Amino acid sequence: MNITGLVEHIGAKKSMLCVGLDTVAEKLPKGFEKNTAGMLAFNKEIVEATKDLAVSYKINTAFYEALGLEGWDLLEKTRAILPEDSFKIADAKRGDIGNTSSMYAKAFFERMDFDGLTVAPYMGSDSIQPFLDYTDKVTIVLGLTSNQGSVDFQTNPIYQPQLYKTVLQSISTWGTTEQLMFVIGATKAEMLSEIRGIIPRHFLLVPGVGAQGGSADDVCRHGATSNGGLLINSSRGILYASSGSDFAEVARSQAQKIASATADFL
């Protein structure tokens, strides 16, 4: 799925929800084996419970890599169960010199056929170009992140304009709005109006709703565009909303809340 498909999909479903599969064996509800088989079964149930509400799924690769070879197998298997009519993101935050970034692009865009991949900006243009070379895929660059450490460099006041603004400004010129998205943390919703001044039309992937404290409503109020322009991600807030046998229903109801909050802006 490319950006055009995503926009259609958002319009049809009246939702900008992205469900993050940050799955951890120890947190699985009762009844699931605490291993990769249990994690895959859980991921399947979460996808089933949310697929009419979510327009996108995001797999956080770290949670899979932590389990070694078996985890990488689970990553590929989880990719395979994502609905074909969803925008499929690998949240891997990769980035390296050109010939190495090409290898990461091959891994996530070719071999696993993700639609989007998160990428770190520090190494600059030639570290990002190999991802942009896949013109039918979406490179999702870190802009302003939701964690406290974003003050260390991204918003450090010694730099004017702040670093994240230079990152957004520069990188937005390196590819079209069909090829580029930016990660903007939901905990910084009030900063979205200013961000829209720099990148008025790019899609934003917005993590940090729910467990990290951001609100979908605030994010939409400050960041939505005429075609939606947002993917609002919730991971823990949906996956682990209940540890009981009603986990799928409760996950669905959390997903519904976010989807509904975004519908008001579509």
Place this chain on the structure above:
Amino acid sequence: MNITGLVEHIGAKKSMLCVGLDTVAEKLPKGFEKNTAGMLAFNKEIVEATKDLAVSYKINTAFYEALGLEGWDLLEKTRAILPEDSFKIADAKRGDIGNTSSMYAKAFFERMDFDGLTVAPYMGSDSIQPFLDYTDKVTIVLGLTSNQGSVDFQTNPIYQPQLYKTVLQSISTWGTTEQLMFVIGATKAEMLSEIRGIIPRHFLLVPGVGAQGGSADDVCRHGATSNGGLLINSSRGILYASSGSDFAEVARSQAQKIASATADFL
């Protein structure tokens, strides 16, 4: 192996050479199968040919991830053939919010038992802390990289002090010299004297010697400290020095050149 072990090892071998295993099936010398079995056999021969000259090996994870599950298997198997008395680096350039960085730390420091891991700085302190929590491991943070895109943010003149200097200055206070190293590209050797003014005692991992044009001698002249203080990496310049049946000898002779250049500063 920790920094103390590395320093002893550098003194004993009179070398600061790190061999980078950026292995690609298509580039394997004649006689090797062009698959992961061939890549493992090649990696073994390169390690055998260089292990008395190199104090460290660095696995570039992208080259393995690009091959999917089989590639991750090769990554674990290549890790297993690295000499116990070498400093074993995963060059993965990871970094994310705290609970996700913890997962990456688990993957590389626990499960695969690497001694060092490269990490991206953009997300700030709480994205790096989970790596530093492994006090017997070494977190190797990107400082000034060897690629052209380093001008976009790291050395962009709109920021004074330049961003990479703020990164080095700030992050050097987050952990001891036993816990932290920095990546400084060899193509910027002339900038090492100034960098030593900011981080006089930290070990530097220096890629970009050989194929990328940096010189080991220049790097040592500007960056060596009393205990060495450098790991000078060469990947393509050693691995693919010859595509004939003499590949191991020629790789060894390239390794010898770099090791000898560094010996003069020990």
